[in-house]
Amino acid sequence: MPEHSKPWRNAPDRKDLPVRLLLLLVVFAVSTAAGYRIIRRVPPLLHTPLMSGMNAISGVTVLGSLAATAAALSTGSRLLGAAAIVLAMINVVGGFVVTDRMLGMFRSKH
Amino acid sequence: MYVLAQIVLAIALLWGIRLMGKTETARLGNRLAAASLLTAIVLVLGRSGTLNMPIILVSLAVGSAIGLILALRITMLQIPQMVALLNGLGGAASLLTALLAVAGGKGTGSLVGPAAGSMAVAVGGVTLGGSLVAAAKLHRLLPQQPVCARANRLIAPVLLVLLGLSVGMAIFPAGFGTMPGLMAVAVCAVAFGVFFALPVGGADMPITISLLNAMSGIAASVCGLVVDDALLVAAGAIVGATGLILTRVMCAAMNRSLFQVLVGASATPATEPVAGIATDESAPPAATPAPGACGASAAFDPVECLLEARRVVIVPGYGMALGEAEALVRDLYEFLERRGVDVKFAIHPVAGRMPGHMTVLLADVDIPYDKMIQLDAINPEFAQTDVAIVVGACDVVNPAAITAKGTPIYGMPILHVHEARRVIVCNADTQPGYSGIENPLYARDNVALLLGNAASTLDNLLKELQLRGHQT
Numbered sequence: 001m002p003e004h005s006k007p008w009r010n011a012p013d014r015k016d017l018p019v020r021l022l023l024l025l026v027v028f029a030v031s032t033a034a035g036y037r038i039i040r041r042v043p044p045l046l047h048t049p050l051m052s053g054m055n056a057i058s059g060v061t062v063l064g065s066l067a068a069t070a071a072a073l074s075t076g077s078r079l080l081g082a083a084a085i086v087l088a089m090i091n092v093v094g095g096f097v098v099t100d101r102m103l104g105m106f107r108s109k110h
Numbered sequence: 111m112y113v114l115a116q117i118v119l120a121i122a123l124l125w126g127i128r129l130m131g132k133t134e135t136a137r138l139g140n141r142l143a144a145a146s147l148l149t150a151i152v153l154v155l156g157r158s159g160t161l162n163m164p165i166i167l168v169s170l171a172v173g174s175a176i177g178l179i180l181a182l183r184i185t186m187l188q189i190p191q192m193v194a195l196l197n198g199l200g201g202a203a204s205l206l207t208a209l210l211a212v213a214g215g216k217g218t219g220s221l222v223g224p225a226a227g228s229m230a231v232a233v234g235g236v237t238l239g240g241s242l243v244a245a246a247k248l249h250r251l252l253p254q255q256p257v258c259a260r261a262n263r264l265i266a267p268v269l270l271v272l273l274g275l276s277v278g279m280a281i282f283p284a285g286f287g288t289m290p291g292l293m294a295v296a297v298c299a300v301a302f303g304v305f306f307a308l309p310v311g312g313a314d315m316p317i318t319i320s321l322l323n324a325m326s327g328i329a330a331s332v333c334g335l336v337v338d339d340a341l342l343v344a345a346g347a348i349v350g351a352t353g354l355i356l357t358r359v360m361c362a363a364m365n366r367s368l369f370q371v372l373v374g375a376s377a378t379p380a381t382e383p384v385a386g387i388a389t390d391e392s393a394p395p396a397a398t399p400a401p402g403a404c405g406a407s408a409a410f411d412p413v414e415c416l417l418e419a420r421r422v423v424i425v426p427g428y429g430m431a432l433g434e435a436e437a438l439v440r441d442l443y444e445f446l447e448r449r450g451v452d453v454k455f456a457i458h459p460v461a462g463r464m465p466g467h468m469t470v471l472l473a474d475v476d477i478p479y480d481k482m483i484q485l486d487a488i489n490p491e492f493a494q495t496d497v498a499i500v501v502g503a504c505d506v507v508n509p510a511a512i513t514a515k516g517t518p519i520y521g522m523p524i525l526h527v528h529e530a531r532r533v534i535v536c537n538a539d540t541q542p543g544y545s546g547i548e549n550p551l552y553a554r555d556n557v558a559l560l561l562g563n564a565a566s567t568l569d570n571l572l573k574e575l576q577l578r579g580h581q582t
Contacts, residue, residue: 024335024343031331031344034124035351042131044459044484047356047466051323052193053130053140054352057123058323059196060147060345061204061330063154064337068210069166070158078162080210082169088203089173090180091196096144097181098192103137105186105473108480 049102056095062088115153116341122146123345127352133479150341186474187431190464191248194241194319197326201237204230204329205299209292211336224288226335228280231292232273232299234329239303241322244315247307248463254312262309269305273298313428313505313544314371315463317360321368324353356465363459363485365511365522412534412558413574419496419532422446423488425456425525426468429502429537433564439501440475442572449579455481456488456498456525458506489526498530502564504543509551519545533557536567 042050065088069081123146129139155166184192208230212223246252276298280291310318327349334342361368416422424443430436446453455477461468469482483491492498500507507527511519527533528551539561540552551557560567 027340027343028347031347032351035348038128039352039355044466045469048470050130054349055193055196057345058200058326058330058349060342061207061333063339063342064207064333066154067337068207070162071214077210078165080206082165084203084206085169086173087199089170090177091200093174093177094181095196099140102470106479108478
């Protein structure tokens with residue numbers, strides 16, 4: 001198994017850890033600001049599809065589930081991981097498909 | 111290399127979201143976002159060892175299949191509960207992932223894992239509990255009214271304290287161990303989520319859903335801190351930001367503070383809040399008077415005034431959805447269009463059960479979106495409107511919001527239907543809406559009330575219009 005697939009196991013050097021965390025917190029702040037700027041001016045017309053699409057994206061947690069499950073060693077944690085993946089994928093696929101259906105109905109006069 | 115790919119994917123995701131903000135490109139944007147997420151999944155799979163690959167692939171397939179079936183079978187009327195349900199599942203996934211990651215990382219001895227882990231479990235749990243209750247309410251498995259709002263004011267703070275204590279226990283596992291602490295966090299969080307959604311009334315749902323949506327994003331983001339994945343942190347944060355913006359917009363449109371919504375403070379405690387904004391399913395549909403011969407308050411003939419009208423604005427509300435009258439609204443729109451009438455739809459941001467709910471219902475029956483006009487743009491037009499037709503909306507057209515100082519809805523932005531020359535109201539009854547405030551509109555003499563189920567009143571109106579339209 002490649003070392004980097006289980007970052008929390010082979011914890012980086014203690015010295016490195018705060019740096020990584022800080023970096024991730026910066027990513028968090030920048031993304032929040034970017035999301036805020038992009039979304040601020042969306043017309044109310046699109047609120048429902050937007051929310052439904054965002055909902056699908058929140059299933060991005062599947063990336064974490066995958067990494068964690070790949071590194072799971074006991075049967076219990078494998079099952080836990082499998083459950084997490086199933087739930088997250090329902091969120092991702094269901095969310096994107098229903099959003100696509102919704103947007104497919106939107107048409108203009110011309 | 112992986113970092114580079116993550117950056118590219120994050121930018122693609124942001125670009126997709128950007129495209130989703132414009133009607134012309136929204137569908138493309140959604141697909142771009144979906145594609146970048148799927149690429150990210152493949153990328154992570156490629157980096158993972160083969161040890162647990164079979165179970166991973168099976169789980170991916172099962173989840174995708176269930177999601178696909180759900181998404182294809184759902185009707186547009188059920189979109190709010192679908193979004194709430196999916197939201198809850200996302201929260202649950204974040205909860206489980208954080209548990210799993212911390213369980214695998216016991217040996218690191220740092221505080222980051224347990225601290226971020228318990229945060230992720232807490233936010234994920236609240237999202238799960240809250241979303242499932244919201245979905246059940248929207249699907250009418252639970253009553254729409256605020257449930258046990260009074261008891262909630264005692265229970266919720268207690269649960270919050272317990273939640274805080276268990277988070278502390280998970281981070282500083284003096285004798286207890288991290289895992290039992292996290293389990294306690296999970297239980298408290300889910301319970302808190304349930305009690306936080308129970309007292310929310312039906313018409314406050316758009317706010318609740320927006321908030322839960324934001325929380326599912328934050329849960330994913332914190333989960334990203336736990337498993338050390340920058341893309342997860344970024345995507346979750348974006349969802350969180352959007353959800354918070356929508357929450358603010360919804361609160362402003364309802365003239366409610368977030369706090370009022372959360373403690374279930376119904377607008378007027380004295381009156382029992384009515385479930386639908388204006389329509390109640392249980393209302394006897396038989397009481398539908400024929401148009402023309404209708405109730406005492408009609409100082410004019412609605413059919414005749416519609417046949418003479420040049421400019422008409424239709425105002426849909428949750429009652430239209432309840433009465434499943436969308437197709438008839440479309441027929442009415444097409445009938446008027448064919449006669450050369452200028453017809454527009456006025457969309458209030460909180461009409462319905464989720465942000466933009468009316469838009470989706472109208473689009474479902476092929477109403478072009480450039481006919482749907484938002485609050486600020488349509489309000490100046492009411493003064494030049496011959497007839498405004500209200501279909502199952504009450505609070506969002508209640509002029510008391512402008513005139514009645516001291517009432518809870520005073521200051522809430524409304525659609526200025528009362529400025530139109532004539533108003534036809536197709537509501538179930540003249541009961542106050544969710545706010546509990548009487549609507550003075552009904553008593554005016556330029557307002558005709560067609561009471562009853564929206565579908566049957568519209569059907570009658572349409573038949574009469576077609577009949578008399580031919581004669582003239």
